[in-house]
Amino acid sequence: MVGAPITGYNHTSAEIIRFSINGAGGPRIPPNAGGGAEVCCGVLPVQWNLGLRAIIEWDKDPNPYESVERDQYGQITKEIVARHSAGYSHHKTTVEIPKYAKELCALQVHFLPCDQVRVSTTCYTPSNPKYPDRAYFDVKESVACSVL
Incomplete structure (x- = not known):
């Protein structure tokens, strides 16, 4: 097995709060950004083989620029954060690893x-x-996603 740094690129208007590839964590990625931070390390076989796949999990904030209320003291409270984060979604998929x-x-x-x-x-x-x-x-983001 060999380790490789992990970099993420977000081509959407949502914020990627966190992600992982085969359990190895990746950095937070703002909307339409990425590539700036690398984390160590994802692990793959030294030699690529046919059918090699990775499990990707991520959480996203669909409204990263939504104005977050502050309390009377100008603080963002746990309750305010909980209300905003209720809109986060969790995703998981398996993708092919291209030949290296x-x-x-x-x-x-x-x-x-x-x-x-x-x-x-x-x-x-x-x-x-x-x-x-x-x-x-x-790639351009569309208003609606088609169901496959």
């Missing part, structure tokens, strides 16, 4: 509209012309 060659550089988790998730194992970052997942940054 000699080295596993990072596990990049892409959160796409309609609660779709993709994982990448590329050694490149989005600023590199060889980055294979550039199309994810062009």
